[in-house]
Amino acid sequence: MTATLVFGAQWGDEGKGKIIDLLAAEADLIVRFSGGNNAGHTVVVGDKKYALHLIPSGILREGAVNYLGGGVVIDLWHLRQEIQGLRDLGVTVTPGENLFLSQCAHLILPYHREEDRIREELRGSGKIGTTGRGIGPAYQDRASRSGLRMGDLLDPVYLGERLSAVMLEKNRFLRGFGHAGMDPADLLAELLEIAEELRPAICDTGGIVRRALKDEKSRVLFEGAQGLLLDVDLGTYPYVTSTSVATGGLGGGAAVPPQSIQRVLGVAKSYTTRVGEGPFPTELDDQVGEHLREKGREFGTTTGRPRRCGWFDLVAMSYTVEVCGAQELALTKLDVLSGSKSIQVATHYELDGRTYEEFPAGLPGLDRVQVRYEELPGWEEELSDIRKFEDLPSKAQDYIQYLESKLPVRLSLIAVGPDRDQIIRRPS
Ligand code: IMP
16 A cells, blocks of 8 residues: 655645646545635646646546545535536546545535635734635534534435524524525525435545555555645644644544555645735745746636745745655746746744744744845746756756755655646656
8 A cells, every 4th residue: 555645835826736636647546635625726638727626636537536535625516516617628527436525524505605705804904815615614613513514415304403403503693794694494405406416425435545545555645735834723823724734634634544644745836825815924025926926827726816926935845844744845836937037045034133944833923024045046948848857957956956955855746837747757
């Protein structure tokens, strides 16, 4: 058995979709364990572009079986749409054959989306900048024991009773903010209608994955969503998502022992981006940032929002790879840096007379730190057609080797374009 965990090593949008798609070619099971349709994974295959939000990127590989573990929150309306979208592009999605959904996964219901919107409005200038998908409220209900789960869909009477009980409070909240409220009977009918096709897929995914982990021949890929700096405990709280996005969320979210994982691979962009609010020490609020946004097409897959752009941050990266125990990093979008005269890399922060070489997660002044950079020479050449490390311009090789010298990981994959084939492999 081989088990690999892929996680985002920045603030999400690192290009995990492309890397997972690549590794999925050598995997039998692909398992998502946290988040919901706040995620956005883009995979380009030839002239087709797939934007995945909830369904693991392994769905694009024939023979791979995809699982949404109990730590995922599922919006059935969105799932139906995503399945249809994939089918329209010629992808086979067969619930119960190549897609399975944990009976423990919580449902995102329409009132969660409304709640997300209302709570963001109430936060005013302190808003998080959520994706508006109802993620936070659904996890909030999970923690407060008011959630409904995929397994409940298999027992309509129980589901109806739970929905009526929970919605008494939900409707009181919604009406308090001028919303007309929602009818539990209507919601029940809609849920059951959408769930019909999904019934064969609802099962104990944890048990299946654990059995696979015991089988010598099976290859399991755990697909992290978001990025470690958005982790509810380890990230830039409160400007984070509501889950443990990497190693921390794996045990509960996929129902597997964490020691099952042999290979931990982080994905990082060659620079840094962030969507939504919150501290971003290396953010570039100038023409260079604008250039990265345009050249890197840095607009959210999920919300279309322009992403904030900045330089690569070694302080943050050392933290994320260390806290997840990563042995390898996949560096994406190296091609976007072509044409930059020089490239800056953050080496440490300073704040109120103190120097920080370790990422000070939880430091209230993180938005005020002075960032210290090392400047490296850039290169002009375009990289999109390069497939071998030795063929990269020497300055690009120097950049990779510089990062490797500063991080406790090997940069084993380097992406030079969005297409599946635009990758440089660096075997150990
Ligand atoms: P939520 O997950 O919708 O509650 O949003 C919380 C924060 O996480 C916001 O700043 C979002 O922009 C950010 N976020 C959530 N999912 C992703 C993702 O997949 N990529 C990048 N940012 C994300």
